[in-house]
Amino acid sequence: MKNIVIVMLIFLTTSRYGSCAKILGIFGAPGRSHYILGSTLLKALAEKGHDVTMVSSLGEKEPPKTKGTYRDIVVTEIMKKVEEVEKQQRPKMSDWENMNLFIATVFMGHTMSKIMEPLLWDDKIQNLIYSNEKFDVVIVEQFLNDAQKALAIHFGAPLIVMSTVRANSWVNTLVGNPAPASYIPMLLTDYSVPMTFSERLLNGILSVMTELFYHFYVYPNENHRIKKYIPNGVDISDVLYNVSLVLMNSHPSLNQPVPYVPNMIDIGGFHVQPPKKLPQDLQEFLDNAKDGVIYFSMGSNLKSADFPPEKRDAILRTLSKLKEQVLWKWEEDVLPGQPKNVKLSKWLPQQDILAHPNVKLFITHGGFLSTIETVYHGVPILAIPIFGDQKLNARTAMNNGFGVVLPYSEITQDRLTQTIKEVLNNPKYRDNVKKRSEIFHDRQVSPMTAIYWIEYVIRHNGAPHLRVAALDLPWYKYYLLDVISFLVLVSLVIGCISYYSVRAVCRKICNKQKGKKLKQT
Incomplete structure (x- = not known):
């Protein structure tokens, strides 16, 4: 009887936590460092026994040997786009170093959006889109590629975003994470912590201007790409706030401590491997x-x-x-x-x-x-x-x-x-x-806890219980502008009533005093 109970427990555990999932990973950024992070994570998932599809601009020379399956889809057109951009407008090192922060933000937002577009119109991707294939989760690298996130909705899967850098404005808005410009420098700056008054001033201006640039230029362009390349494409507003989990390539030993909402998880260092023998x-x-x-x-x-x-x-x-x-x-x-x-x-x-x-x-x-x-x-x-x-x-x-x-x-x-x-x-x-x-x-768990959290999102159908209520508020409610406006209005009304009441009382007093003087004369 004891053996039967043990077998039943093992069966229940493996059926719930060890089942094979179909996972789509999209890491199209044309940089070796970006690819290393994505491929390390996807290979680990395949080694765990999951069926993995990896979409990238580089790909593996030899298919990795894993317990699960590992399918490579390489979009070579992305690297061709990079070569075209470099021929037209490749800045020198000195140009990059001295580039105005807002110009750098606009340059990256405009250029990377164009470079990443082939990841939606490439024949291999279009074949995948029209294949009627389904996935249990879609993992997308966060790198100026918001239209790609719509693939999660298309394939009917929860969306996980992976940030290759610390928490920043690219991911904070997706999950309602607070990031006050008063003490958290924008990603492209080199400001000190704590910031000086001038740094806080410029940081605040850059933060607002970046938000405006994305909402009025980047997101509309990404919305156009969704409608153009994905059947029954949803609106960008439904895509941006559809994130179940953010995996942060970060750690307090490396970065300034900042607030995290519950569905932001630090996994910094997960790509580091034990030292191998050198040539x-x-x-x-x-x-x-x-x-x-x-x-x-x-x-x-x-x-x-x-x-x-x-x-x-x-x-x-x-x-x-x-x-x-x-x-x-x-x-x-x-x-x-x-x-x-x-x-x-x-x-x-x-x-x-x-x-x-x-x-x-x-x-x-x-x-x-x-x-x-x-x-x-x-x-x-x-x-x-x-x-x-x-x-x-x-x-x-x-x-x-x-x-x-x-x-x-x-x-x-x-x-x-x-x-x-x-x-x-x-x-x-x-x-x-x-x-x-x-x-x-000095960690309680390995940075490869990323695998646990990915499986967690799959088990709990997107883990909506980790989603903060801030995402359901329009911006004016989030910043309490309606409340502030109401309080200002009430204060003005009370002030006006008080002013006119005091004025009326003063007039009555003045009139009485004048009347007394007239009687005396």
């Missing part, structure tokens, strides 16, 4: 570096080879005078004037390199994945931020004491030498990054 040449290079190694990479979107000659020469003169060995991600075959202590490679296994104990400094663009990985492995940074969230990530690293920031425009041999020596010779940077790393690793 022999890299292993020997790192092992034999008695004075340590400086790792230098500008990420997957920016290229070190794009540094103009004057910046490149300043960097080379600085590196050549260091006793440390330098491992530099350089995207071309030759580096003119390459110093003897510098080893080049077009591609480097970044996580495995940062895990090596001889790595003393990471010179980085300040991308968020690089920030996560450097904190995970406890390596201080010298950040040269260019665009996007890089400036805010770099400022956060500086505020938390594990990095210094060198603006691109200020790169000279003297400044670069000074900042490198500051980080290498001052133990506070390594001590602070080790403390941050301890906080990062």
